[in-house]
Amino acid sequence: MYKLCFGSTRLILPNLGLLDKHFIQFYHEVMDWIKNHKLSSLLLIALVYFILRPYFGVSPFGLSRVTNYSEFFSSAPLPSRLSFQQESAPTNQAKRIIVEETSMSLVVLKVKEVADKIIDLAKTNGGFMVSSTISQPEEAPFATVVVRIPADKVKGTIDEYRKLAVKVTSENVMGTDVTDQYVDLEARLKTLEATKSKFEEIMNKAAQVQDLLTVQRELIGLQDQIDALKGRQKYLEQTASLSKITIYLSSDEMALPYAPSQAFRPAVVFKLAVRSLINTGRGLAEKGIWIMVYGVIWVPVLGGVILYRRWKKTKI
Numbered sequence: 001m002y003k004l005c006f007g008s009t010r011l012i013l014p015n016l017g018l019l020d021k022h023f024i025q026f027y028h029e030v031m032d033w034i035k036n037h038k039l040s041s042l043l044l045i046a047l048v049y050f051i052l053r054p055y056f057g058v059s060p061f062g063l064s065r066v067t068n069y070s071e072f073f074s075s076a077p078l079p080s081r082l083s084f085q086q087e088s089a090p091t092n093q094a095k096r097i098i099v100e101e102t103s104m105s106l107v108v109l110k111v112k113e114v115a116d117k118i119i120d121l122a123k124t125n126g127g128f129m130v131s132s133t134i135s136q137p138e139e140a141p142f143a144t145v146v147v148r149i150p151a152d153k154v155k156g157t158i159d160e161y162r163k164l165a166v167k168v169t170s171e172n173v174m175g176t177d178v179t180d181q182y183v184d185l186e187a188r189l190k191t192l193e194a195t196k197s198k199f200e201e202i203m204n205k206a207a208q209v210q211d212l213l214t215v216q217r218e219l220i221g222l223q224d225q226i227d228a229l230k231g232r233q234k235y236l237e238q239t240a241s242l243s244k245i246t247i248y249l250s251s252d253e254m255a256l257p258y259a260p261s262q263a264f265r266p267a268v269v270f271k272l273a274v275r276s277l278i279n280t281g282r283g284l285a286e287k288g289i290w291i292m293v294y295g296v297i298w299v300p301v302l303g304g305v306i307l308y309r310r311w312k313k314t315k316i
Helices: 021-036 038-055 069-073 111-124 151-163 179-205 209-241 266-293 295-315
Strands: 002-006 009-013 098-107 128-135 142-150 167-177 242-250
Touching (some): 021 038, 038 295, 098 151, 098 209, 111 128, 111 142
Parallel strands (some): 098 242
Antiparallel strands (some): 002 009, 098 167, 128 142
């Protein structure tokens, strides 16, 4: 039988061959050292907690643990969602109005050069640039280019974009039918136009100033609603006629916002291991700096404890 003591509590373990005498002796030595060096033990525990905490949760200083590839390699955003998320109910309208959005992730050799070519191709095909963002992180350069292209030239433009890449890691095309929204706007416009016509007739027959002012206010309100609906219709027409293409560029495949395959790729694994080692070394260096800065607190305390114990021994 083995006896393990935790303060006033004793745990009796049967002799199952799992715990030998060396372990029991080591355990008692450790417990004796902790009892005789309580303050040093607390400082040691605090130091270990301070170093390891970022790897098991949130750091005391706001440094969070990396949990996915996009955070680990770059600040690459995930592909944005469409503005029209809910699928429209089908209508009998002969001419369909489809809003199309495309996202592509391209591995390229020179990010800045390819980004400029993408913008030039968009202009050549009758489109324009919406936005362009280029960053130069330590791991790999990354760019996000958003362009709009006439709907009838989207296919050819995408083919030209593919030729600029060393590898196309992902491509996503989404279309949203907004025909029912457009038809609904037309119906509401007809109703408002008819209401406006009736108010105009009433205004022509009104004799009192108060009646004229009341009808005029109603007409102004109706006209505002009509203008808003026409603006919405125009927005749908222009959005459908000019498709949006979002291109993510990087010289590093793992920096792009897509889910990598689970196939075994030694080169990618090696790159992951190297970057993990760099991040670990950087993290330990940061912790070392924090420990050094806080040395103005714990060094005097530890020195005082040591001097006190030596003084106490000399007294004995």
